[in-house]
Amino acid sequence: MKNYSIAKSRRLRSTPYTSRIEKQGVTAYTVYNHMLLPAAFGSLEDSYHHLKEHVQIWDVAGERQVEISGKDSAKLVQLMTCRDLSKSKDGRCYYCPILDNEAGIINDPLILRINENKWWVSIADSDVILFAKGLAIGNKFDVKITEPNVNIMAVQGPKSFKLMEKVFGEKITKLKFFGFDYFDFEGAKYLIAQSGWSKQGGYEIYVENTESGLKLYDHLFEIGKEFNVKPGCPNLIERIESALLSYGNDMDIEDNPYECGFDKFINIESNVEFLGKEKLKKIKTEGIKKKLMGIKLDIKEISLSGSLDLKDEKGNIIGELRSACYSPHFGKVIGIAMMKKPYWNVSQTVNIEINSNYCPGKVCDLPFI
């Protein structure tokens, strides 16, 4: 596929780390929450292998925070998600589909409960702040909604634990998955969670003090040499192999959470009030008519810039491929597709047209690995 430049402007916000990653060899960007998000440092495949063996520092400032605080903050946060947060605890992250009143997915953030009256919604790519503001105004909730100056730096990969221990001491190794706590570096305080957009393990550092955060960024590279630290970014291959879904790519407002396999985050039997609850009950009763599944294609490369139809032997459209890449692990192209009912059997044959050639493939379960 031909390369096109990204036309930079203030509207596509740079991050505090942008000038650093440009010196470190970033080659491609995507745009995420009106902000530049690095998408490649040269070869995706080299970066994939490195991520699975060593440790990377990622500029993921594009994962913006919607801070919701005040007396009615818990009520507003709960209204937006089908996951029951009534038993949520301070210092924990919760993966939460955010729904509209028709149960269409608006976003799939991690929600951090700072305390009962202060929450950070760490968002995927859509303006959740506008939805929250609209709901708060309409319901006359007593809340304050802002986008604080928080710029996440992720430390990902199997050696991230050793690297972070070297900076923050043994305490950080006690952090549980999706737990967060506060850590000091040179006098500044950092909220750090054991989380991140890979399945290789690691942390996300919520940097509030930009100046100190840049020192930390540089320090991690300096002391990380022994762990072969490199700059990186969410890796298309690794995230598809791990079936980490991407909002806007794999699902959007036209999809409901059952169709995306989010069943364990849908609490329609709970007593809490949230948008789309009645619709979800109806969907549960009637059953879904499409769902996300894996696809393996007997080809060696693909470059997707939109959906591609998946067809059966007779040429009927039976699904839509939404993300795909070449997987070194499987030696073929793998992808995530929204498959129509009843084409959900593992080993269902699919055909896809690429450059006027029909390529065969098979449906499979998610995740791939």
Next chain:
Amino acid sequence: MKNYSIAKSRRLRSTPYTSRIEKQGVTAYTVYNHMLLPAAFGSLEDSYHHLKEHVQIWDVAGERQVEISGKDSAKLVQLMTCRDLSKSKDGRCYYCPILDNEAGIINDPLILRINENKWWVSIADSDVILFAKGLAIGNKFDVKITEPNVNIMAVQGPKSFKLMEKVFGEKITKLKFFGFDYFDFEGAKYLIAQSGWSKQGGYEIYVENTESGLKLYDHLFEIGKEFNVKPGCPNLIERIESALLSYGNDMDIEDNPYECGFDKFINIESNVEFLGKEKLKKIKTEGIKKKLMGIKLDIKEISLSGSLDLKDEKGNIIGELRSACYSPHFGKVIGIAMMKKPYWNVSQTVNIEINSNYCPGKVCDLPFI
């Protein structure tokens, strides 16, 4: 400035015209409402001169529509904007700042009144649909809110009138500025407005039937040869010279409409109810502390990827440059800046640091031309 590739994916939606403009030589993209928006076809300056003399066809599908229909639609639309729409008429476009309850600007769309119970909000780059949904749900309004499959194609430049007359007949030349009406092409109906994101004149064609729209796209190029038609896109130079403000670049949620010179679209004396009205009254009484002004710099090139501080002779920050380009008309760099009070005098000296050099310049009024 070094070029970086844009990493395409389904999340950065292609438009129905993308495959065509890629054959026609698009070289750079920006992202607008989660969609690819062409930003250059080779030289910006060549395209600028062509736009001012001839006619261009633009893929501006990224200008998405938020369709608000139903019994309470007029009430919801009015709630979102400080412009009094109580005397609005069917078949007219209205430039409307959309505000939150603190009078921060959320978007600056054209609002099309299709009829009293159906409106299209033709948005700049933010998810107004989520704000509208939140407000509607919270207020229990009886409305339907969707993003219809509408992909705008703009025809811009002084020869656009002749070109469009050749396709749609004399009737289209009777359309007033910001008026719209329905026109036929090969059996399909098109909503066409006399509007567009240049000051060179032209139309925006709201394409609802994609298949027919692509035929129209090709037809315009075919019959436009005599007018020297070319593909194009909103042109940075032309839009800055004309002071067509760009949401996210020149203003954002941290700014209020008085600071952006939108006074004639702020109807605080009206009886209509809208968000931020009380705050606007307070701002009006107290006066603003910053405002958008023009800047001319005695340099020949600039490439802005974020705000740049403007300083006085003593090094105090007195403003923030938000958009800028080299203007062939003035033979120097011009830009749009948010200037602090009291540095609003035309001919106020400013200094800007670019690559460790201080460049002098002057404040001026908007628009430049």
